[in-house]
Amino acid sequence: MAQETRESRDTRTTFGPAHQMTAPTAELLRQLVAHLRQNRTQLREEWARRITEAKLLTAMTKEEIFAEATSVYDNYVEALETGTFEALQAYARNLSERIIPRGVETHEVVGIVLLLRDVLARSLFAKYQNDFALLNRILDAYEPAANRIANTVAVGFVQERERVIREQQEAIRVLSTPVLQVRERLLILPIIGVIDPQRARQLTEQLLRGIRTNRAKVVVIDITGVPVMDANVANNLVQTVEATRLLGATVIITGLSPEIAQTLVTIGVDLGKMNTVGDLQGGIEEAERLLGYKVVPFTEKAEHA
């Protein structure tokens, strides 16, 4: 690479006033990179050994760790050499995409990058131990770059993880609120999973719209699939029931588990005005009664006829 491009890049990636990347620093970095390239095999092995020793990346096999370690090492050295982090960022994102589904934790990823930093720093100590001044200057060049690399990888990993979480939340949100008509003027709303304020709001809006479009008179809300309920969620539920009443419909709540019943009584939420029935079947039967339906088995019907 030509000296000029190197310098223009260096000025782009300064690390604060204390570490202006002057020509000597660039020269030191080049020395450093040459050293890391020369000892690639040995340092890489040392690093993989330290990873295993520290019991990191336990979700991966030894071979996988070594393969990943190799590419991380090469990317690391390249980032040191060029002073640009785009390639490394892309690599970190790609790596995260592959390893997050396998259950690799944030501390492990940060851990291995910091381990590599230590391994490389140590090899620098070993190489320059006789010239303390030079060692200092080498570390001055190395440390900011290494820190920034660690930072880049960690941030990339966390961002990827957050993206996955966001996607999953969105998927849950889309899946979570079906308003179903089971009979003329009778809707059921099965709620599965945890209710947060945002979801409660969405549930209510969707239910109210459903009542209007289906001209529903009775709504059965089944909360068998709701694991826990706190005061907030209970109040949201009360609000939903009241809003439904304002539209002229009646709500029947079914499937309150013993735990939830206990919690609600303990925290003193007023569910007195709510119409609750043990299970969904009972709720639908009660709703049919309110609507004036009578479900009769065929045989009985024949006898009556």
Next chain:
Amino acid sequence: MEVPILKQGPYLIASIQSALSDADLVQLRDALVEQVGRLRSRGVIVDVTALDVMDSFATRTLRDITFMIRLRGAETVIVGIQPDVAFTMVQLGLKLEGVPTALDLEEGIAFLGKKDTSPAKEASPRGR
């Protein structure tokens, strides 16, 4: 703006067409309470379909209308509250307790009809 009150058989229908000032609401209340006796009506329907806001004064006035008319021997039902309005009202704690509500005019008439034919039994689902 004055709210027109229509007589439809044994019922009075007040259809609110636009946002009302507090004075209009009071005027509506007085007119309904007066006419329900004069016309010997058995039920009153207040249609709020056109309203996209319901403040605390409006809510209280609707409640007052219901209770006053009940004292005059007739039943009131509020119809046509929009989903968004209902949600906002509940969040503001405006609950219209003790006031019967129905989806729309048709439902309101059906509700009053049911009340009318079986006043003794109280068999309505919303006899709360």
